[in-house]
Amino acid sequence: MLTRAAITEVVERGLAEDAPWGDITSELLIPATALARAELVAREDGVFSGGQVFAAAFAAVDPAVAVELIPADGDSFAAGDTLAVVAGPARSVLTGERVALNITQRMCGIATLTARYVAAVEETVSRVEQAANLPPGTITRTRVADTRKTTPGLRALEKHAVRSGGGHNHRHSLSDAVMAKDNHLALLTADGTDLTGALRQLRRRLPHTVHLEVEVDRLDQIEAVLAGGADTVLLDNFSVDDLVSGVAIIDGRATVEASGGVSLETVGEIAATGVDVISVGALTHSARNLDLGLDVVLDVREG
Known part of the structure; x- marks a missing residue:
């Protein structure tokens, strides 16, 4: 079972590794008042997994960042599909981006490969x-x-x-x-x-x-x-x-x-x-x- 505790532990370790003392690039280049809206876009076909973790990564950086998940875990998607929309303080969006992406890309990769094995058995x-x-x-x-x-x-x-x-x-x-x-x-x-x-x-x-x-x-x-x-x-x-x-x-x-x-x-x-x-x-x-x-x-x- 994917528990809230398990998600929090992985996200916190990821952020501590990726931004141990903050994101100095965003802090120096982007105004503190700037807002950003970004879309999680698929570059290839696959099966979605990790939506809760994706959202948790941004929430851990800044609760003011809102995440709208479009497919549910287990849903198939095609290249070019928008999978989530992220909106909030620009610095926070940029700081959470890599951890959120790394985990979600990993989970979608596993879900997609698993679906291929299941399909091969079904066929x-x-x-x-x-x-x-x-x-x-x-x-x-x-x-x-x-x-x-x-x-x-x-x-x-x-x-x-x-x-x-x-x-x-x-x-x-x-x-x-x-x-x-x-x-x-x-x-x-x-x-x-x-x-x-x-x-x-x-x-x-x-x-x-x-x-x-x-x-x-x-x-x-x-x-x-x-x-x-x-x-x-x-x-x-x-x-x-x-x-x-x-x-x-x-x-x-x-x-x-x-x-x-x-x-x-x-x-x-x-x-x-x-x-x-x-x-x-x-x-x-x-x-x-x-x-x-x-x-x-x-x-x-x-x-």
Whole structure:
């Protein structure tokens, strides 16, 4: 969840970094009484995210700056569209510009990339339904989810951007769920510890509300993990053929997640194997900032 506290923390850190002792250029060049009106304009097509953060950046500089957001988070836009209007004291508008833009460009980039992954899954599933002469919506759509491969300090914002793009969030932190990965299993079984027994013991100690996910990298690990009580089995870096086999072995006894080597070119094929979730680190670690600009359209020299 994108909370007010999370937004405030990121904005305040951004402003402390960008204008630690004020904006000396604006203070020397622009009269204190000058007013400005500026528009946030898209230079390319995309999906909007980060409106609350964009507005908060200007409010933190000067509450007298008014921000009108035009699209809502999750709305698509085209190059040339005006996404927001900013109006108020010119010095304050210029001081908040870069922090507001940096964050919003980042969030829109993640939302836009996520939407492309979601669309690729949708197109594949629709094609399968058409080929089998099934009504639309017959096949459950595979979820596209993020990972913890986020920019340090920006996780809440980046995960919100994934949701803006139609994706889903994986666990937010190490504190949210039990997720036994390859390194955990390697350390656990190094002395000959039985995997199923260890997972069952863990299951007995877990609160009933805590989810248990276990990562496997071989088909022959699946039965032991299921016997241990896993709620989700993560098939990591499996080939498409092995994903099909893994889904068949699990056969509804747990949620099936696929990860590793996922790209826009492969996500549809992976979804067609029948997995429930595809986690994609690239949504956050490889998204580029979208090209947005804040253009002053009115400069009133005297307020």
